[in-house]
Amino acid sequence: MTLVAPQIRTSRSPRAVAGVAGALRRPRLATVLTGAGLALVPWMVVLARTLPQTTQVSNWSTAWVGLDALLAVGLTGTGVLLRRNDPRAAQVAAATAAVLLVDAWFDVTTAAPGTELATALTLALTAELPMAVTCAVVALRKP
Structure with missing residues (x-):
């Protein structure tokens, strides 16, 4: 005789579960992108102060x-x-x-x-x- 585990039914489809997982990662991604954008501000100041006005360019x-x-x-x-x-x-x-x-x-x-x-x-x-x-x-x- 084989024991059979009862099937657990959820109201969420696999797609819905994946959507929840994606929603949990979204704020982290938003934070990373916002941080990257803000990190460019001081970098732009450095570039504005250090890059030459003119230059020779290859290609x-x-x-x-x-x-x-x-x-x-x-x-x-x-x-x-x-x-x-x-x-x-x-x-x-x-x-x-x-x-x-x-x-x-x-x-x-x-x-x-x-x-x-x-x-x-x-x-x-x-x-x-x-x-x-x-x-x-x-x-x-x-x-």
Whole structure:
């Protein structure tokens, strides 16, 4: 004769139990991320005081072409996913909006005074920032 243990039934499904475990870890993750963000503040002060105003950079063109390639992939991917009504378009659009803001920031802040700065500002105001807003709207819209 075999002893059979009674089955214990719970009202929580395995998915619900996993959700509870995730909820318990969420405050810890929030604390780590908040701490990391706050730790950057004194680091920014150090950088502001110690970095030179100008510098020579290796692979300058590679950095800019790489950033523009990332934008091309993000914008194209967002468009393709939107056309397919794929909900992943929101995540791609959000990332692309962030990269567009970074691109505008670095275009303007690294431009030489004069025509180069005027061109960078014009591109930021007429192309990069409006596209970033467009991508943000896509990212925030209800599916």
